[in-house]
């Protein structure tokens with residue numbers, strides 16, 4: 716099936732589960748896709764692109780920068796890559812520690828950019844995963860909120876890899892609850908607008924639990940649900 720057809724299927728599935736599908740941002744994760752595939756996705760209506768490696772993103776960005784799309788950094792970000800990341804991305808979804816936020820603040824300040832970020836939370840507390848632990852999230856957000864060239868726009872998580880997507884539900888629910896708790900604090904300079912959760916194999920469960928941004932790669936580019 717073509718990328719266009721895959722996207723039709725995904726959009727229909729989103730419509731079936733989401734309360735209001737026009738509120739759902741679909742980020743096409745292009746880490747396994749070539750430039751022609753990405754262009755095909757954009758021509759089929761994709762406006763958000765997600766990449767997890769700076770070097771790869773840079774190559775693609777240079778070829779696509781004339782197109783009207785938003786770039787999302789979704790992978791682990793090292794401090795020495797921040798300067799490059801700031802130039803490419805419209806949103807960094809993987810902020811999980813204060814030292815990283817401070818470097819973003821510094822580099823964004825140098826080019827007068829206000830950098831939109833999501834806070835990546837390790838809701839499953841897996842040792843192998845990046846992300847701040849749920850109990851430390853509020854404090855991290857309170858610290859980052861003081862930085863003037865960063866705007867926190869919500870939370871992101873990656874659910875554990877499970878064979879039954881239903882098993883991801885408690886993690887998505889936990890992130891939604893955490894979002895509500897943080898929103899309730901009404902911290903200045905912090906918006907809890909986006910809940911970025913759900914990938915090819917579990918996006919329907921994520922949508923049922925309140926995701927309004929889903930990140931999908933394989934189901935668009937490799938026919939892989």
Ligand SMILES: *Cc1c(COP(=O)(O)O)cnc(C)c1O
Nearest residue numbers: 744767789914915930931932933
């Ligand atoms: C690869 C990736 C995705 C997309 O995963 P698929 O299973 O290909 O849909 C989403 N989010 C992150 C952080 C990723 O690295």
